[in-house]
Amino acid sequence: MSGENQPVALVTGSGRGIGRAIAEVLARDGFFVVVNALRPEGAEETRRAIFARGGRAEVRLADVSDRAQRQALLSFIDETCGRLDLLVNNAGIAPAVRADLLAAGEESFDRLLSINLKGPYFLTQEVARRMIAWKAEGKTPRPRIAFISSISAYAVSTDRGDYCVSKAGLSMAAQLFAARLAEYDIPVIEIRPGVIQTDMTAGVKEKYDRLIAEGLLPTRRWGRPEDVARAVAAFARGDLDYSTGAAIDVSGGFNLRRL
Numbered sequence: 516m517s518g519e520n521q522p523v524a525l526v527t528g529s530g531r532g533i534g535r536a537i538a539e540v541l542a543r544d545g546f547f548v549v550v551n552a553l554r555p556e557g558a559e560e561t562r563r564a565i566f567a568r569g570g571r572a573e574v575r576l577a578d579v580s581d582r583a584q585r586q587a588l589l590s591f592i593d594e595t596c597g598r599l600d601l602l603v604n605n606a607g608i609a610p611a612v613r614a615d616l617l618a619a620g621e622e623s624f625d626r627l628l629s630i631n632l633k634g635p636y637f638l639t640q641e642v643a644r645r646m647i648a649w650k651a652e653g654k655t656p657r658p659r660i661a662f663i664s665s666i667s668a669y670a671v672s673t674d675r676g677d678y679c680v681s682k683a684g685l686s687m688a689a690q691l692f693a694a695r696l697a698e699y700d701i702p703v704i705e706i707r708p709g710v711i712q713t714d715m716t717a718g719v720k721e722k723y724d725r726l727i728a729e730g731l732l733p734t735r736r737w738g739r740p741e742d743v744a745r746a747v748a749a750f751a752r753g754d755l756d757y758s759t760g761a762a763i764d765v766s767g768g769f770n771l772r773r774l
């Protein structure tokens with residue numbers, strides 16, 4: 516369990532990839548981390564990695580798109596931590612099959628919107644209510660919320676419109692919560708990873724190897740989960756508090772218009 520004065524972070528989807536890197540860096544920086552994922556194997560591995568470096572963490576499995584499971588996750592935090600200093604909305608999925616905009620079906624759209632947008636939207640609503648109360652009670656002096664969206668919030672990929680729409684929606688969610696929570700001095704940030712080497716992108720590795728070699732990214736290298744984790748760590752430290760509502764690209768310069 517978290518120590519009395521130890522800040523608590525919830526990182527959704529931290530069983531592997533970007534979420535795991537975020538969980539590890541936050542634990543290193545002194546957070547007690549609630550490791551959330553769908554399946555136990557990866558989540559336990561994240562917890563063990565944190566323990567091995569002297570950090571503290573607990574695993575809570577939950578599907579963020581499921582209201583009852585979100586509530587169970589929050590009940591754990593209410594009962595065992597009694598505070599939440601940082602929420603990182605990281606859990607997200609890519610479409611099972613990339614399908615052309617003129618052919619893609621509703622099933623994939625519903626699934627992506629449910630996990631990538633509805634889940635974090637309502638999880639954040641619940642967390643925000645608690646943060647406001649816990650801040651007023653002095654339990655969480657400086658609560659913060661981060662959304663991990665994507666360059667797909669603004670970059671068009673016509674073979675995965677569902678993913679793009681979910682991330683564009685998440686980008687608006689980050690801005691909405693930033694505006695609503697500013698009066699409570701609760702900073703909210705959106706972080707937009709670019710092409711990051713994880714299991715999610717393993718199936719399209721050759722395509723992106725080629726695109727990167729051809730100059731897709733000015734930096735000419737894949738992003739690493741640690742690149743994203745470093746941006747979250749800066750936010751968690753408070754270095755970006757006055758940038759509430761901002762979207763930060765962690766994309767090796769993908770965002771630059773070049774001529």
Ligand code: NAD
Nearest residue numbers: 528530531532533553578579605606607665708711713715
């Ligand atoms: P990943 O597939 O490697 O890991 C995703 C993690 O989320 C896993 O631990 C999985 O168990 C968990 N998860 C999936 N659905 C969940 C659900 N419904 N409830 C709770 N947990 C769930 O993915 P990643 O590459 O590490 O991506 C993490 C986030 O970053 C995602 O939101 C993704 O859209 C975003 N992102 C990734 C890239 C990239 O290139 N990898 C780029 C931009 C944005």
